[in-house]
Amino acid sequence: MSKLLTVAPSPHNYGKETIKTLMYGVIIALIPTLAVSIYFFGIGALIVTATAIVSAMLFEYLITKFLLKKEPTLSDGSAIITGMLLAFNVPSNLPVWIIIIGALVAIGIGKMTFGGLGNNPFNPALVGRVFLLVSFPVPMTSWPTPITARMQYLDAVTGATPLGILKEGVKNGEKVSALMDQIPSHMQLFIGNMGGSLGEVAGAALVLGLIYMLYKKVITWHIPGSILGTIVIFTGILWLINPDKYADPLFHLLTGGVLLGAIFMATDYVSSPMSVRGQLLFGVGIGVLTVVIRIAGAYPEGVSFAILIMNAFVPLINMYIKPKRFGEVIKNG
């Protein structure tokens, strides 16, 4: 035979999934949320998202090319996701220069200092978001009102978020039922008609993204399921104990970025546990911490911090929470 054959160990066929297809799966799942944001927050949402994506990609390119001197990894799509998620976690009237700083922190510190995709312990977009939140607390917590502020960017009319109203009101001794009159109905919250970060308001669109990612097997249900379940159970118990002081579980699910966090932020491959049991524990931890921060902490939302704290526990979880091994039960039992 003249031609040489390829020889390699098995397996000899491979699945169709690549890093690229998975990352673009996430991007497609984010598009409905982006559309809803643009509908409610208009040009502000557009400017913020475009700035975040472009600057995240630019920093990824510059750092891989000139600092790490590796082959640029721009085409895998992960920088686009970081940019989109960073944008979704900030208000739509945030000045461009702040967004650029956020993208630099997210990509530069959150991701590249650890060696790029696959090595970062924390979700890069959240690192960027939290950095901005503690550095620029005022612009990061002034929320443009939906629909009315559509055609405005920096000068948008701002108002409080539902969780902000609740936290402030309860602190002043008002009853939850009375406060609910100032807050849009649950249905409006589900559609996204409320103040907030531009990606967190769109409940329905986020759920649509979840369904798409589950269908495409980009992620499994374990992390979002355990986060949402824990929050429902925890806030449900509090609500049953004292409905005057604590809001109902559905309200908690629909506000303050719970859906965005549970569906898109906590499910980040790199910074979440490897085993199913570990993922469930991770989700429960995020759920509990979120509620604790909301009830007892200084911030009304809490999801970002809960995810970052649990990110820090991931190596420990991976070390001690192992998948159920085949043939283990019978041997021990």
Added chain:
Amino acid sequence: MLKTFAKGGVHPPENKLSAGQIIEQLSIPKTVTIPISQHIGAPATIIVNKNDQVKTGQVIAKSSGFVSANIHSSVSGKVTKIDAIPDSSGYRKQSIVIQVEGDEWDEKIDKSTQVKRDFNLSSEEIIQKIGEAGIVGLGGATFPSQVKLSVPKGMKAELLIINGVECEPYLTSDHRLMLEKGEEMLVGTKILMKALQVEKAIVGIENNKKDAIEHLTKLAKNFDGIAIQGLKVKYPQGGEKQLIKALTKREVPSGGLPISVGTVVHNVGTAYAVYEAVQKNKPLFERVVTVTGKSVSKPSNFIVRIGTSVNELIEAAGGLPDDTGKIISGGPMMGKALSNADVPVTKGTSGILIIPEGESRRGKIMDCIRCSKCVGVCPMGLEPFLLMSVTERSMYDRTEKERVMDCIECGSCSYTCPSFRPLLDYIRLGKAEVGKIIRSRKA
């Protein structure tokens, strides 16, 4: 209701191109090359000399220990060479080359095609006959069958499982055998049941072979104690431990054998070979081999004499396509890539798969993104990414602790990895190194 195993698994494209092709007898070649090590265990001892005349079915190398197997001539003719010749592994193995003259069978073999159902032999007599016929596991593992039938003291077999799963993509030899030799295969199953002294047997078949399930379900009505069970299509269901789990919900303990949960598993091909050995006195010197591939002009199922060159099988299936990149002995998930097609078909050759150039190479290896897909698909509940990284760092004590020896090398992890990481390659290295450590500890 269809059953399946609980944990992990993947769904590679089935590509059963030759499923509709009737098994054809491949013409006897001019020479055959018969290695004396076609099974797990000690190589057989050669008992013929150069220039000896041999008959088809005559023993030419004798089993040399408890775990070993007889080797028979697959043709009649003259021994022209006894030498070390490369086999499908690429290594040189001691082999017997026979130049074919006619096709004269050993007189003891019953050449009639009529199905013979009745047998009146004791368990020991059956096991002895199976041993004499040189039967090994024909699913690919090639473990000598008589060893599997000798139940260790203190253990008891309750159930015989016949593996008709054929979960490897492309391969159809077991499928065709069930359709064309179903009754013989079920008689073989009865013989195996007698040998093990069990009352019950289940034939597990994946649901992509509905015709085989129907056909055997009909036939099984005339065989007491044999049930046919359909299974969901999922790789690696044909793995012994996965099949036992699917059919009985029992898990073979780590490091244990199927008999420790009261089961013994044999392949449908083995059951057919047992029928031929016990009822027709015909030793194992030919087997069904699928020759297939997307670019192959005539995907086929052949009954082939052991020792026939793979080249002749490819010629009979329409010749080697121009764009061939890889030739695999076995299926795409667990088969071996051949460096050369001039190697003999052995007892463990279930198929020859030809892969075009474009599909024969892996994608570029990227960093692990910790997507945990390898953990999700591992049917043994292992963490392939971790086994790879600790092996890479030569941390073999950790590799052992993470239970690398449980790996069945099904390849689901490498198949599913979006970064094309060589997971199984490193796990094999880890297994080899940990195996050495375990052996040195015992010594």
